[in-house]
Amino acid sequence: MIAFVRRAMLFALYQMSILTGIVLLPVALFARQLGVPFPIHRVVERLQDAYEATETA
Numbered sequence: 264m265i266a267f268v269r270r271a272m273l274f275a276l277y278q279m280s281i282l283t284g285i286v287l288l289p290v291a292l293f294a295r296q297l298g299v300p301f302p303i304h305r306v307v308e309r310l311q312d313a314y315e316a317t318e319t320a
Contacts, residue, residue, distance in 0.1 A: 270317040277310040 266277075284303045291301040 266317065269295070273310065273314040273317055277307070277314050280310050281306045 271286055280303070287301070287303060291303065294301045
């Protein structure tokens with residue numbers, strides 16, 4: 264039961280991080296023009312890896 268809740272929570276966080284990345288895309292593009300990195304991809308990749316790890320367990 265706890266594994267199911269953890270997997271559901273990671274899935275929700277993963278989806279929310281993707282949505283956040285899409286919403287912040289104009290900000291990221293503007294920051295790139297200024298030379299400032301906007302590392303939202305790190306959050307998405309980490310949550311994806313965590314979700315996939317629960318999928319195989």
